[in-house]
Amino acid sequence: MKERFEEITGAEQKTGDGGPLDALIEFYRAFNAADMAGLEGVWFPGEAPSMDNPIGGIRRGWNEIAGGYVKLFGGAATVNVTFHDFTSQGGQEWHLFVGRERGKCRTANESLDVAFRTTRWFVRMDGAWRQLHHHGSVEDPEMLADYQKLIFGSSK
Structure with a gap:
């Protein structure tokens, strides 16, 4: 029986079966x-x-x-997120995870709680699961404005 993750x-x-859940776990580890x-993989x-x-x-x-990612990781802010409240569905060649991310965006002087709606679509390629698409959105426009200021250093 596979372990069920709440987040x-x-x-x-990892489950060790090479399935899409292992690819999702690896994405969040790398991010x-x-x-x-790790992200490229x-x-x-x-x-x-x-x-x-x-x-x-x-x-x-990919480029x-x-x-x-290079711009995000090279900036003044560090972002860490957890994927939660998600559904998981798929077939033999595709898998879709739809849920939410919550986490922190930190700079040397500030910290912000962040929350996103997130979709990650994986497909099988040469026997391995690879992410083909990601869509993220924000429900709170004030949080988004504050997040963009931390990431970009000023209003976008």
Whole structure:
């Protein structure tokens, strides 16, 4: 019987079956560790993947997505999130996780609680699960404005 996770931080022990949940856990491990090689290993390569969120806008292809992560990880803010309140559904070649992220955005002088609605779509490629698409959105416009100030250093 598979272990059921109420939340994913990336620190969980993987199920070991090479399934989509292991890929999701690896994504959060890599993101929260600012591990670019780990993120590249989880994302679908080439021009096919896409990302759409309030910080990076629409990015298409791994190179654009990676550029957004490099900018985020190289800035003054550190972001750590936990995926929770999620559903998980899929087939043999695709898997969709839909839920919420909560966490902290910190700089040397400030800390902000963050919350996002999040969708992560994985597909099977050469026997491994790779993230093909991510969509994130924010319900609280004031939190988004404060988050953008911490990430970008001023209003966007």
